[in-house]
Amino acid sequence: MKAIAAKIKRYFIRTDHALWVMCVMMSAIGAVLLYGCLVSGYAASLGVSRRMFFIQIGAALAGIFAAFIISLIDYRFLLKTWMVHIPLAYFLVALTFFFGFGHIERPDDRRWLMLPFLNMQFQPSELLKISFIMSFALHIHKLSDSIGRLIPVISLALHICVPVVLIHLQGDDGTALLIGLTGIAMMFLSGVKWRYFLALASGLSVGVPLAWYYVLSPFQKERITVLFNQDTADVLGIYYQQYYAKMAIAMGGTTGIGLFDAAHTYIPIMHNDFIFAFLAESFGFMGALGVLSLMVALCLKILYNGIRADDSRGAAICCGVFAMLLFQAFINVGMCLSLLPVIGNTFPFLSQGGSSVLTAYIGIGLVMSVYMWKKEEMFFD
Numbered sequence: 001m002k003a004i005a006a007k008i009k010r011y012f013i014r015t016d017h018a019l020w021v022m023c024v025m026m027s028a029i030g031a032v033l034l035y036g037c038l039v040s041g042y043a044a045s046l047g048v049s050r051r052m053f054f055i056q057i058g059a060a061l062a063g064i065f066a067a068f069i070i071s072l073i074d075y076r077f078l079l080k081t082w083m084v085h086i087p088l089a090y091f092l093v094a095l096t097f098f099f100g101f102g103h104i105e106r107p108d109d110r111r112w113l114m115l116p117f118l119n120m121q122f123q124p125s126e127l128l129k130i131s132f133i134m135s136f137a138l139h140i141h142k143l144s145d146s147i148g149r150l151i152p153v154i155s156l157a158l159h160i161c162v163p164v165v166l167i168h169l170q171g172d173d174g175t176a177l178l179i180g181l182t183g184i185a186m187m188f189l190s191g192v193k194w195r196y197f198l199a200l201a202s203g204l205s206v207g208v209p210l211a212w213y214y215v216l217s218p219f220q221k222e223r224i225t226v227l228f229n230q231d232t233a234d235v236l237g238i239y240y241q242q243y244y245a246k247m248a249i250a251m252g253g254t255t256g257i258g259l260f261d262a263a264h265t266y267i268p269i270m271h272n273d274f275i276f277a278f279l280a281e282s283f284g285f286m287g288a289l290g291v292l293s294l295m296v297a298l299c300l301k302i303l304y305n306g307i308r309a310d311d312s313r314g315a316a317i318c319c320g321v322f323a324m325l326l327f328q329a330f331i332n333v334g335m336c337l338s339l340l341p342v343i344g345n346t347f348p349f350l351s352q353g354g355s356s357v358l359t360a361y362i363g364i365g366l367v368m369s370v371y372m373w374k375k376e377e378m379f380f381d
Contacts, residue, residue: 015071016305016371022298023067023364026349027060027357029291033279034352036259037271048271052352055120059354063361070365074373075314078366079138089131090163092124096170111172123355125167125175130362132163132179133186133320140190141313153196156187173220174343178327185323186316189306223341230338241268245277245336249288256284271352273344277336292333295348299326302364305371314370321363 037048100110112121143152160183167176226233233239248265259282267274280288306318325348332347334340346356
């Protein structure tokens, strides 16, 4: 028992205290915001219930525990488990094509599965994000000596395309975009030369028009075009959520109207995709700026851990988690401000959604593993 107690004590001495504090603070803020949605007059319309609130708390606690357990395992060993987590992640995503379901307004967006016996929803593409970061980090490490050559770069690009295409076919373009951006960021930060990104930009100049005419649905096109016609857009139609999200942010002013004010602006799924608008209305510009600053600090701490990692594997893991969380927050805020189309991306740690919260903490656990298992200060020596 003394040996176990000594190990636990040593863990709490050697762990990344700053990262833990910032993550727990983000989760606490998310719980407060969800409680505000719960006690608002719109709880019934939003579908927010006490059960949902406690599930969110449970997901955060489960995520913290998962991050703790993952941090105890050497990330080098975790990357070797790709033969387990990759088939499992893709299998679960494939199940959504047969047993998945989506929102009432978008039944073709079948991104969720129902967990047996628990009456709880689960989003497999969230776990695929983690599986992708782990496998892509290993791929980058394997190619570290030749990453400046064309063939290795093509192999990395194909590695990105597989999950992106699969999730697009599933109907979850928000997650598909996030995985694509995460992969590109990992390639950039791993040292892939600029000329390949310039070639990618040239390819996009051809690919974007083709995607517009042959890939995007009329609904998706309307989500994009409405951003360029906001003054004339139908605020009772497809622009409804973004219009009232901007109104809520404006209503918040400098210090907000308060978390429990009855005058909150109604926004469909404001507890999820539009939680930032609810935050800004409740606590104003200063509150929103504070949360965004905390999120940026959290992401920069993750990136710093990657810079200090022992090898390209640890650095790539941290870069992947950094990009995943940063882009996810950026896209979510862009949606609320009508700068980006609505594509269903949550705000990390804040938005309601057990799968999203758990995934964020699993990513944090991987970063903690990189931090704890540096050779010069190995936790289990």
